[in-house]
Amino acid sequence: MIVRERPSGIRLFFAMRGSILGQIKWTLAANVALALLVTLSHGRLFEYKLQVSALPFSLIGLPLAIFLGFRNNACYDRYWEARKLWGDILLRGRSLARQVLTLIDAPTDATAEAALDERRRMVRRMAAFAHALKHQLRGTPDVDGQVARWLDRGEGDALASVSNKPAGLMLRMAQDLASCRRQGRVDSMLAASIDATLSGLTAAAASCERIKNSPLPFPYTLLLHRTAHLYCFLLPFGLVDSMGALTPVVVAIVAYTFFGLDAVGDEIEEPFGLRANDLPLDAICRTLEIDLLQSLGETDVPPPLEPVDCCLM
Numbered sequence: 001m002i003v004r005e006r007p008s009g010i011r012l013f014f015a016m017r018g019s020i021l022g023q024i025k026w027t028l029a030a031n032v033a034l035a036l037l038v039t040l041s042h043g044r045l046f047e048y049k050l051q052v053s054a055l056p057f058s059l060i061g062l063p064l065a066i067f068l069g070f071r072n073n074a075c076y077d078r079y080w081e082a083r084k085l086w087g088d089i090l091l092r093g094r095s096l097a098r099q100v101l102t103l104i105d106a107p108t109d110a111t112a113e114a115a116l117d118e119r120r121r122m123v124r125r126m127a128a129f130a131h132a133l134k135h136q137l138r139g140t141p142d143v144d145g146q147v148a149r150w151l152d153r154g155e156g157d158a159l160a161s162v163s164n165k166p167a168g169l170m171l172r173m174a175q176d177l178a179s180c181r182r183q184g185r186v187d188s189m190l191a192a193s194i195d196a197t198l199s200g201l202t203a204a205a206a207s208c209e210r211i212k213n214s215p216l217p218f219p220y221t222l223l224l225h226r227t228a229h230l231y232c233f234l235l236p237f238g239l240v241d242s243m244g245a246l247t248p249v250v251v252a253i254v255a256y257t258f259f260g261l262d263a264v265g266d267e268i269e270e271p272f273g274l275r276a277n278d279l280p281l282d283a284i285c286r287t288l289e290i291d292l293l294q295s296l297g298e299t300d301v302p303p304p305l306e307p308v309d310c311c312l313m
Contacts, residue, residue: 215270
């Protein structure tokens with residue numbers, strides 16, 4: 001996610017970090033080059049004058065802009081829903097730590113207190129759950145052991161063979177909650193409230209999976225993509241008679257707008273990736289880590305992640 005002060009005035013025109021221009025620059029350059037050739041030849045191709053009326057471009061341009069706007073709204077809805085879901089995960093993760101540490105009684109056995117306290121295991125599993133969900137949504141391997149370091153060695157090895165690791169961690173937390181209930185360390189009504197928090201986390205993870213696995217219909221995206229390119233590359237022939245030498249300038253502005261809208265939709269349609277404008281899942285997981293460790297009384301906690309070159313991952 002791009003994190004920077006909003007530029008103002010003339011600086012707005014020269015802001016490149018987070019701009020969509022880097023993705024469309026070659027297509028835009030080709031379009032402007034074609035407009036220059038058409039202007040220099042005054043719309044002639046092999047000595048034949050191409051008579052193209054500007055009317056079709058007026059009829060197509062407005063609906064194209066409207067449909068590109070509709071698509072971008074749909075893509076932003078996916079992006080914003082994904083951000084709200086991760087905000088919900090952060091909220092429920094903090095609530096889970098508070099509930100587990102205050103509603104479940106500590107074990108009486110000193111050995112259990114040191115090594116087998118289900119409360120601490122559940123809180124640490126919450127951090128593992130966030131990292132496991134992050135890697136699952138991004139489709140990235142956990143090469144740094146971000147999940148395993150929050151788990152007991154045996155549990156980490158067992159989790160490696162589980163295909164849906166977030167669901168596996170939720171199951172283990174529910175099993176620990178049931179164990180505390182059998183030991184009489186938590187009242188059944190209080191256990192139900194903790195289980196509701198676990199269910200909310202599972203629902204948020206499933207909703208994130210729905211966003212990842214259900215992209216916008218490909219034919220709709222392809223139709224707009226093709227139409228935008230055909231429109232912009234044919235536009236010089238429709239403008240050259242009326243605009244003359246200004247044709248490349250007008251084409252550049254129109255092409256930047258249409259190509260940019262098309263690329264912005266592609267950029268935010270999949271919010272869980274590793275691109276500059278995707279959600280900062282690493283930073284969200286780090287924030288949750290800090291909160292969970294401090295709830296356990298830890299003082300050696302990692303610092304929050306800071307933007308690097310205006311980009312927070």
